[in-house]
Amino acid sequence: MDYSEQIKLFNKVRARHSVFLLSVLWKLTGDRELFSEAMQYTLLGIWQHIEKLNGKKAQSYIYRIALSANSKAWRNRIGRNGQIGANLVSSLKGPDEKAARTERAAIVRRAISELPTKQARAIVMRYLEQHDYDAIATTLRCSEAGARSHVSKAVVALRKKLATLAKQGK
Amino acid sequence: MNDDNIEKILSELGSQEIPAEVRKITEEVSRDFSKTLTQSRQPKLYVLGDYLMKSRFTQLAAAAVIIIAVLLGINQFVGRGAGAVFASVVEQLHNASTMTYSVVTQTPVESMPTLRIEMAFKEPGYMRTTTPDGYINVIDWAQNRGISIWPVRKQYIDFEASNYQHDPAKGAFALVEGLRTLPCQADEVLGEKEIDGRVLQGFRVIEESVTNTVWVDPQTRQLVRVEMEYADAPGMNTIMTDFQFNIELDDSLFNLTPPEGYTPLEVHADVSTVTEQDLIDYLKVWSTWTKDGTFPPTFNPIDLPKVTAEMIKQGEFGEGETSEQQRQSEAMQMYRGIMFVAQLPANSNWRYAGESVSYGDADTPVFWYRPAGSETYRVIYGDLTVEEVLPENLPR
Numbered sequence: 001m002d003y004s005e006q007i008k009l010f011n012k013v014r015a016r017h018s019v020f021l022l023s024v025l026w027k028l029t030g031d032r033e034l035f036s037e038a039m040q041y042t043l044l045g046i047w048q049h050i051e052k053l054n055g056k057k058a059q060s061y062i063y064r065i066a067l068s069a070n071s072k073a074w075r076n077r078i079g080r081n082g083q084i085g086a087n088l089v090s091s092l093k094g095p096d097e098k099a100a101r102t103e104r105a106a107i108v109r110r111a112i113s114e115l116p117t118k119q120a121r122a123i124v125m126r127y128l129e130q131h132d133y134d135a136i137a138t139t140l141r142c143s144e145a146g147a148r149s150h151v152s153k154a155v156v157a158l159r160k161k162l163a164t165l166a167k168q169g170k
Numbered sequence: 171m172n173d174d175n176i177e178k179i180l181s182e183l184g185s186q187e188i189p190a191e192v193r194k195i196t197e198e199v200s201r202d203f204s205k206t207l208t209q210s211r212q213p214k215l216y217v218l219g220d221y222l223m224k225s226r227f228t229q230l231a232a233a234a235v236i237i238i239a240v241l242l243g244i245n246q247f248v249g250r251g252a253g254a255v256f257a258s259v260v261e262q263l264h265n266a267s268t269m270t271y272s273v274v275t276q277t278p279v280e281s282m283p284t285l286r287i288e289m290a291f292k293e294p295g296y297m298r299t300t301t302p303d304g305y306i307n308v309i310d311w312a313q314n315r316g317i318s319i320w321p322v323r324k325q326y327i328d329f330e331a332s333n334y335q336h337d338p339a340k341g342a343f344a345l346v347e348g349l350r351t352l353p354c355q356a357d358e359v360l361g362e363k364e365i366d367g368r369v370l371q372g373f374r375v376i377e378e379s380v381t382n383t384v385w386v387d388p389q390t391r392q393l394v395r396v397e398m399e400y401a402d403a404p405g406m407n408t409i410m411t412d413f414q415f416n417i418e419l420d421d422s423l424f425n426l427t428p429p430e431g432y433t434p435l436e437v438h439a440d441v442s443t444v445t446e447q448d449l450i451d452y453l454k455v456w457s458t459w460t461k462d463g464t465f466p467p468t469f470n471p472i473d474l475p476k477v478t479a480e481m482i483k484q485g486e487f488g489e490g491e492t493s494e495q496q497r498q499s500e501a502m503q504m505y506r507g508i509m510f511v512a513q514l515p516a517n518s519n520w521r522y523a524g525e526s527v528s529y530g531d532a533d534t535p536v537f538w539y540r541p542a543g544s545e546t547y548r549v550i551y552g553d554l555t556v557e558e559v560l561p562e563n564l565p566r
Contacts, residue, residue: 002272002412010204010207014200014204022193023188026186027183027184030186032195039199039200043199051274101179126180127184128184155176155180158176158180
């Protein structure tokens, strides 16, 4: 495949998955800057792996790339000291219930970005995209019981992470 | 936060509307990204610049990226596996004055990107490699000189190629002779297969730990595709395609003069004289760059540039000022240290285990190898002392 063909394929793949990427990355980030960053990393990932994205496994790769990009964007935002950037926190905090909900959502999103890939994918498919377990099992190439297990483990892992974060006051 | 709320919060995330502004951001990001691909062949991330520091360590780490790019280019000529395939291609080249092809290397490791290199050859010994990231390497074997160009940073390295393996009696060029009659010497004839709409004749040639699958157009007898698999690296493969012979390649493509406005990073090391001490010095130098005094995270030539860039972004290199002379000296030390490892033969069984090990850790082995003809291994520890160790006592 020459360079122009690669670009054509890239644009085709991007167009085919744009709705999915827009939806999932926004739900995972909930912040415009973070979203922009995650989207850029995703596009870079698609470009770097474009040779692998022309077959039946494309959707699977796209998932991995998007989740990896989301984690990377969150890592950049959180910083080496483990704190969410002050600008993000200040924009979330507020006296009313809506602000509190937004803050909780941000904490959950951050916790998702730190989940192992398979668990993150299971939780995204189940809750953010509202797929049934049969579809999750097909995508994760496991049994329906296995899919339920991945989701369940992810929820447990999220609870633990959130408890830790709550203790740390982040 | 109440545990019972988690699933509720997750469900709320799933039902969120996407603001029109976010759709607009998506369009802009996509358009800008595609534009950089079309205009400069260099995908640009607008988020990354904020994290780059202008310290000497960042500059040296950046130099590492260039140096590795040089090594990657050179390995296309003399590396064992690549050399074998290169040789099979050169078999057709014997009657050609120019040749171009693409090399794509993939690994099963998600964090390691697919590596694509465009190769061009022109008699009497010009070679040029280009990567989608913009790295360009040109070698003129007649002059034994080369240049590595990094357009993104407007930097280049002049290097001498005289010390690399380029002996027609051995290395890659001996394989050329061995593969001149490749189909007759194939270990296995695979028969015909349709690839990309063409019916091709396949042959399998196994050389030590590398399995080459060669696809030839039976009508034109032209080499179309070569696939390489590595017994030592399951899941990794290299595919060479897009072969073109005797096409017009302008001499300017092989010009060793740096582009105007580019700054040099001189590398005139005589790598035939590199020693274990060069490796030790490199490890020491690197540990002074990192904030936590750790050694390089990897010696993998494909992984190191990516990991280094990530370390720069994460602020893992310290800040400090130094002279241009010292920068050059440390970059040179790095180059020599890497070349020492690059030139170790396969049967030296070298291993690197220095990731996350800090300088001064006298109990942890970071590198070991068996010198030619030796019964024992040389083991370098975290305090950079060296001991002779019997094979059965090597670290597990």
